[in-house]
Amino acid sequence: MNYQLAVVSGKGGTGKTTVAAAFADLAGAVVMADCDVEAPNLHLVLPHETLQARDFSGNHVATIERDACIDCGACESVCRFGAVHSQDGEYGIDSATCEGCGACTYVCPQDAVTLEPLRTGTLMLSQAAGGVFAHAELALAADGSGKLVTQVRQLASGEARASGRNVIIDGAPGMGCVVISTITGCQAVLAVTEPTQSGWHDLERVLNVTEHFRIASFVAVNKWDISPEMTEEIERRCAERGVRVVGRIPWDPAVAEAMARQLPVTRVGGPAADAIRAIWADISAQRPRQLPLKEV
Amino acid sequence: MRLAILSGKGGTGKTTVAVNLAVAFASARATVYADYDVEEPNGFIFLQPQIVSTRVVTSTYPVIGEECEPCGVCSAACTSHALAEVGGRVLVFPEICHGCGTCTLACPRGAIREKARPIGELRSGTARDGLACSEGILREGETLATTVIQRLREFAERDAGRGAQGSIVIADCPPGSSCEVMHAAEGSDLALLVAEPTAFGLHDLGLAVRLARHLELPAAIFVNKDDGSGFIDRYATQAGLPIVGRLPFDLEIARVTARGALLMDDRRYADTFIELAAAVSGLAGRSRTA
Numbered sequence: 001m002n003y004q005l006a007v008v009s010g011k012g013g014t015g016k017t018t019v020a021a022a023f024a025d026l027a028g029a030v031v032m033a034d035c036d037v038e039a040p041n042l043h044l045v046l047p048h049e050t051l052q053a054r055d056f057s058g059n060h061v062a063t064i065e066r067d068a069c070i071d072c073g074a075c076e077s078v079c080r081f082g083a084v085h086s087q088d089g090e091y092g093i094d095s096a097t098c099e100g101c102g103a104c105t106y107v108c109p110q111d112a113v114t115l116e117p118l119r120t121g122t123l124m125l126s127q128a129a130g131g132v133f134a135h136a137e138l139a140l141a142a143d144g145s146g147k148l149v150t151q152v153r154q155l156a157s158g159e160a161r162a163s164g165r166n167v168i169i170d171g172a173p174g175m176g177c178v179v180i181s182t183i184t185g186c187q188a189v190l191a192v193t194e195p196t197q198s199g200w201h202d203l204e205r206v207l208n209v210t211e212h213f214r215i216a217s218f219v220a221v222n223k224w225d226i227s228p229e230m231t232e233e234i235e236r237r238c239a240e241r242g243v244r245v246v247g248r249i250p251w252d253p254a255v256a257e258a259m260a261r262q263l264p265v266t267r268v269g270g271p272a273a274d275a276i277r278a279i280w281a282d283i284s285a286q287r288p289r290q291l292p293l294k295e296v
Numbered sequence: 297m298r299l300a301i302l303s304g305k306g307g308t309g310k311t312t313v314a315v316n317l318a319v320a321f322a323s324a325r326a327t328v329y330a331d332y333d334v335e336e337p338n339g340f341i342f343l344q345p346q347i348v349s350t351r352v353v354t355s356t357y358p359v360i361g362e363e364c365e366p367c368g369v370c371s372a373a374c375t376s377h378a379l380a381e382v383g384g385r386v387l388v389f390p391e392i393c394h395g396c397g398t399c400t401l402a403c404p405r406g407a408i409r410e411k412a413r414p415i416g417e418l419r420s421g422t423a424r425d426g427l428a429c430s431e432g433i434l435r436e437g438e439t440l441a442t443t444v445i446q447r448l449r450e451f452a453e454r455d456a457g458r459g460a461q462g463s464i465v466i467a468d469c470p471p472g473s474s475c476e477v478m479h480a481a482e483g484s485d486l487a488l489l490v491a492e493p494t495a496f497g498l499h500d501l502g503l504a505v506r507l508a509r510h511l512e513l514p515a516a517i518f519v520n521k522d523d524g525s526g527f528i529d530r531y532a533t534q535a536g537l538p539i540v541g542r543l544p545f546d547l548e549i550a551r552v553t554a555r556g557a558l559l560m561d562d563r564r565y566a567d568t569f570i571e572l573a574a575a576v577s578g579l580a581g582r583s584r585t586a
Contacts, residue, residue, distance in 0.1 A: 010336055012306010012471045017496065038472030039304050039503055041496040060375060080396055096478065101375055101396035140503075140510050141478040146439065173306035173471050174335035177439035197556035198311070198338040205336060208436040226547060227554045251547070259495045 002157065003166040004186040005283070006035070008210075010202030012173035014194045015222040018255055018265055020170035021045040022276040024130055025264040027284075031165050032128060033156035034135040035149045035182040036172035037121060045262055048126040048133050056136070058120035058147035060100030062093045068112035075104035075113055099143060121148045125155060132159045146177040153181070175206045183210060189217045190246070190283060195230035200237065207243060217243055220279050224248035247279035297580045298453075298465040300481035300513065301488050304500030306471035308492045309520035309543070312553050313569075314468035315342040317488075317576075319560040320569040322427035326463035329423075330452040331431035332480035333470040334416060334444040341556045345421035345429040353432070353447045354412040355440055357390035358399050363407035373402035391438065416444040418451045428452075441470070445479045464577075473503045478511060486580040487513040488540070492520050493527035501528070505535055516540040516579055518572065540579065541572040 007020045017036075024032050024046055034042040062083070064075070071091050076084040083098040084091060093104075095118070104113045120142040126133040134155040136148050153169075160167045171182045183189050189210045193203040203219065210217045219238050224231040235245045254270030266273045301314040311333070318329035331339040358370070358379065366386055371379040378393035379386060390413055400408045415438045420430040430452035432444040453465055469480040481487060487508040491501040501517070508515040519528045519542040532539050543549060543565070552562055559565035 009306075011338070012336075013308060013492075038474050038477075039306070039500045041305070041499060044495050044499060078397065078401060096475070099394060099396060101394065101398045102373065103396050103398040103401055106373070106398065106401040138472075138474055140473060140506055141475055143442075143475040145472070145474045174441075175436065176335040176434050176441045178472075179335075180437075180439060194554075196550075196554035197341045198336075198553075201338060201341060202336040205436055212437045223550075226550050230554055256494055262495065 002160040004157070004169065005167070005188045005190065006169040006171050006183045006186045007190050007192060008171040008179055008183065008206055009173055009192045010175060010206035011194065011199050014192045014199060015249065015255070016192050017041045017045065017170050018259070019190070019192050019220065019222070019276055020168060021264040022266045022273065023168050023280055024128065025266045026277060026280045027166070027168060028130050029165055030130045031156050031160045031163070031167045032131070032133040033152050033167055033169045034133075035152055035169050035178070037136045037138045037145050037148045037152065038172060038178070040135055040137060042170045043126070043135055045259060045264055046128050046133060047262070048128040050124055050126045053122055053124045055119050056121050056123045056148060056151055057117035058144040058151070059118045059142070060102070060115040061095045061098045061118045062100065062102070062104050062113050063116055064091055064093060065112045065114070068110045070110055072109065074107040074109060078103045078107050096141065120144045123148070123151050123155065131163065131165055134159065146181040149178055149181040153185070175202075175209045179206065179209065180213070183213060183215055186215055188283070188286070189215050191217060191219050192222050193219060193234060194223050195221055195227040195234060197230070200230070200234050203234070207241070218246045218283060219243055220247050220249060221245065222249045223251040225250050246282045247275055249275040249279070297462070297577070298467060298484040299486050299488055299576060299580060300467045300469055300484035301490060302469050302477065302481060302504045302508065303471060303490045304473060304502070304504035304507070305492070305497055308490045308497060310471070310490050311338045311342070311468055312559065313488065313490050313518055313520070314466050315339050316558055316560045316569040317572055318343070318427055318466045319424065319558060320573040321464050321466070322425040326426070328428045328430070328452060328463070328465045329468065330448060330465060331468045332445050332448060333468060334432035334434045334441050334448065335470065337431040337433055339468050340429065340431055342558055343423040343427065343429050345423040345427070347419050347421040349420050351418045351451060352414045353416040353418060353444050355393070355395040355415045355443055356397065356410040356412050357393040357395065358388055358408045359411050360386045360388065361407040361409060363405045365405065367404065369402050369404060370399040370408060373398050394440065395443070415440050418448055420452065441476050442479055445476055449479070473507050477507060481507070481513065482511050484513055486576055487511070487515040488518055488576060489515055490518045490520055491528050493523055493525050498527060498531060501531065505537065514579065516576065518542065521545040538579070540575040541568060543568060
């Protein structure tokens with residue numbers, strides 16, 4: 001079985017992508033996936049060449065054929081998303097609000113409403129140093145980021161099966177649909193947090209979700225030296241709920257420098273890179289047979 | 297007046313700016329702070345409002361009645377894949393159901409009824425200077441953030457327009473660029489984009505700018521963790537967007553916000569938000585009369 005590890009955080013901006021890019025560098029032969037399809041950043045620090053890009057239609061949108069429509073309003077009466085509106089007695093669909101459920105198509109006496117596929121994003125497959133890299137970009141203000149994430153996961157899993165490699169996933173902030181799609185079927189989750197009240201609040205919520213889906217979870221505290229007291233508190237609270245904190249990453253200007261040079265922080269070096277290297281050694285030792293481990 | 301605080305990238309300081317700006321406004325005018333980041337709402341950590349009201353947000357899901365003679369029509373009609381016909385039975389997966397009701401319309405035997413289930417909660421209360429605060433919270437394991445956001449908009453802002461002349465709503469939006477952000481931001485008078493001067497920050501600021509334009513919102517930028525590099529300034533000039541405020545890169549600021557304290561309570565930083573309040577009022581006022 002291919003081993004899949006997802007990096008999540010709850011709160012945004014805690015350092016998921018920095019850690020995931022460093023893991024890509026340390027893992028050697030590995031399939032990477034960026035599941036933060038709404039604001040993807042991994043491609044900015046993972047040198048790669050895009051092999052293919054294709055449109056993904058993850059949703060539908062209802063359209064009314066004006067010639068057939070008798071403006072009876074039946075569609076409006078069943079739409080629960082407020083997507084049907086009438087102007088001067090003529091009915092139309094607000095495509096930005098339409099969820100593509102098709103309820104309107106079942107009640108239209110004229111069969112004037114049809115569902116058309118809607119492009120919700122672009123799916124990309126790229127070649128990085130250690131293997132292929134699956135990523136995507138959600139269309140602006142589109143619905144269905146979760147479905148696009150599932151596509152990225154399937155692309156990565158297919159490549160992983162074909163090559164016998166494992167998958168490292170850079171996740172999105174939050175704990176809802178996108179994160180659930182990102183962690184489903186993973187063997188482990190690393191939650192990267194920061195030593196702040198917000199960081200802990202959001203970490204606890206995402207850990208409740210990983211626990212709900214019974215996925216093994218580890219925690220790393222990034223920029224821990226901003227508040228050693230809060231770091232200790234997070235470590236204590238994680239211990240109370242049986243979640244292991246696998247490391248502390250110090251605040252380090254080399255992280256910003258690596259980002260500016262479009263490289264994983266491990267290529268620049270420094271105390272943060274050293275800490276991430278130790279975390280990778282720890283996590284990959286959990287599953288020595290499944291996780292490929294280069295010299296670290 | 298309604299202000300949407302956006303960023304694209306997570307962790308750039310949306311909530312830091314939103315809560316301190318709300319406090320800066322509240323001493324002078326009727327102010328509503330609403331936390332639309334329903335997956336990870338953090339505003340109440342800083343504002344500590346006295347909670348006066350809570351409401352459960354529900355969504356519906358189908359219940360298959362005894363009249364059902366499995367024919368496959370409902371599972372084919374469900375675009376969320378929340379229904380499946382397996383072994384001569386219809387299985388329902390409530391947690392992925394969007395509550396659209398299409399299956400009830402599609403069933404030829406009228407065998408499907410609906411039940412409500414809780415997917416989140418809305419909370420509201422009052423913080424200092426009468427600052428009205430609301431937040432939405434998505435239940436852990438649930439996926440319908442958009443529904444919670446839409447209910448929060450009705451709950452938090454229903455009375456805002458009827459309040460005192462010159463009242464203001466500060467909408468602390470979720471990160472990202474999806475329809476969730478759209479539902480939280482649309483119809484605002486100004487999008488205040490909180491950006492940080494990093495490669496990731498600049499990339500995602502571009503997304504936030506595109507989203508603001510898509511929603512036809514006037515936009516202005518707040519530079520957070522400003523390192524003096526001029527990185528965001530150059531972009532702002534090119535994009536023709538004003539910079540209405542900035543906080544320096546300072547580990548001391550990180551320590552203040554880390555413990556959940558307000559920068560408005562620190563005389564070193566309070567002026568930043570008082571000046572920001574004046575700047576955004578001017579911009580939003582102009583966009584309203586335009």
